[in-house]
Amino acid sequence: MALSLGILFAGLGIVLGAFGAHALKQVLETEQLQVFETGVRYQMYHAFALLVTGVLYASFPFRQIKIAAAFFLIGILLFSGSLYAMTFLKIEGQVGLGGLGILTPIGGVFFVLGWLLLLLGVFKKK
Numbered sequence: 001m002a003l004s005l006g007i008l009f010a011g012l013g014i015v016l017g018a019f020g021a022h023a024l025k026q027v028l029e030t031e032q033l034q035v036f037e038t039g040v041r042y043q044m045y046h047a048f049a050l051l052v053t054g055v056l057y058a059s060f061p062f063r064q065i066k067i068a069a070a071f072f073l074i075g076i077l078l079f080s081g082s083l084y085a086m087t088f089l090k091i092e093g094q095v096g097l098g099g100l101g102i103l104t105p106i107g108g109v110f111f112v113l114g115w116l117l118l119l120l121g122v123f124k125k126k
Contacts, residue, residue: 001054001069002050002051002053002054002057002069002072003050003051003054003055004054005047005050005069005073006047006048006049006050006051006052006053006054007047007051008047009043009044009046009047009050009076010044010047010048010051012043012047013040013043013044013047016036016039016040016043016084017037017040017044020033020036020037020040024036024087024091027091028087028090028091032087032090032091035083035086035087036083036084036087038083039079039080039081039082039083039084039087040080042075042076042079042080042111043076043080046072046075046076046111046114047076049072049114049115049118050069050072050073052118053065053068053069053072053118054069056118056121056122057069060121060122060124062121062124063121064117064118064120064121064124065117065118065121065122067114067117068114068115068117068118068121069114070114071110071111071113071114071117072110072111072114074107074110075107075108075109075110075111075114076107077107078103078104078106078107078110079103079104079106079107079108079110079111080107081103081107082100082101082103082104082107083104085100086100086101086104
């Protein structure tokens with residue numbers, strides 16, 4: 001499952017990156033475009049993390065590895081997803097984000113926990 005999701009999110013990251021570089025560049029200020037690009041960058045990093053996690057699970061079939069993949073997925077959805085949502089809300093002229101910004105650091109925590117669990121899962125075999 002992690003391999004499929006990694007491939008899906010990497011492909012989506014390429015599409016979103018191209019969309020940001022071409023279509024959004026015309027409608028966003030530089031700061032807003034950088035927020036969007038941060039979402040794409042971290043999505044790509046963690047799409048590759050999902051790919052690595054899927055490959056590692058074949059050699060290290062431990063619960064920590066499986067949970068790490070779930071945490072990378074949740075991190076992508078919360079961290080990158082909230083940055084995308086904030087970008088599109090600003091395009092639509094929404095001033096207040098209604099607490100949406102809190103999801104970004106929560107997603108970041110899931111990323112960090114995913115990496116820690118991946119490390120624990122790899123060391124478990126030793």
